[in-house]
Amino acid sequence: MLLLLVVVTLWIARQSMQEEAERTTPQHRVDYYLEGVDSTLMDLSGRPSKRLVANRMTHFMDDDSTELESPRMTLYDLDRPPWHVRSETGWLSGDGEVLLLQGEVKIDRFAAPGVRPMHITTRDLRVQPRDNYVETDAEVHARSNQDRIDAKGMQIWLQQPIRIKLLANVRGHYEVEP
Incomplete structure (x- = not known):
């Protein structure tokens, strides 16, 4: 009988320790969300520098990260047309230093x-918004x-001077104007 009492006591103690650990473990919980997000960051002279639009933005309190639904980012250039970047979903780090654009990604700049x-298409793009830098390991x-x-992997610096580095399996077709 005493042995049964000790086993039951140990089992109850173990259960309560597990419940306590579950209560103190931070959970990835939403603290707010926004729909129809449209945010513009201005440069020091008051001109638009970057713009982020998303159908929905969900913020998580534990790591200060943000998930984005259908994000569209515009990177403005002083004397040239802006770059437009869009994807299926996105994730923004809590410090705003890293934006992961997930799924199919399209990057466009119009003629002037x-x-x-x-026009660039790829997948799973890593963006460093502060540096106007993007990279991917995908096609x-x-x-x-x-x-x-066509290439496998790419790095682009989108501010002047614009540089594009293609990482592997590069194939090109160029039309020569008469």
Whole structure:
């Protein structure tokens, strides 16, 4: 009888310790959400620098991260057309340093005098908004007028001077104007 009492007591103690651990473990919980988000960041001279639009934004209290539904980001350039980046979903780190655009990603820049249009499709893009830098390890397909480039992996610095680094398996087709 005494042995049964000791076993039951130990079992109850173990159960209460597990319940206490579950209560003190932080949970990935939503503290607020917004629908129809449209946020514009201005530069020091008062011109738009970056714009983020999303159908829904869900913020999590434990790590200060944010999930985005159908995010669309615009990176403005002083003398050239802006870059437009959109994806299926996104995740923004709590400090705002990293934006992960998940699923299919499209990057566009329209033509202007002296500027060729650019259309890039890829997947799972990592964005460092502060540096106007994007990268992916996925397949990349880029088009500009009749020219096209396909590659595996890419890095782009979207501020002047714009640089694009294609990482592997690069194939291109270029149309020569007469």
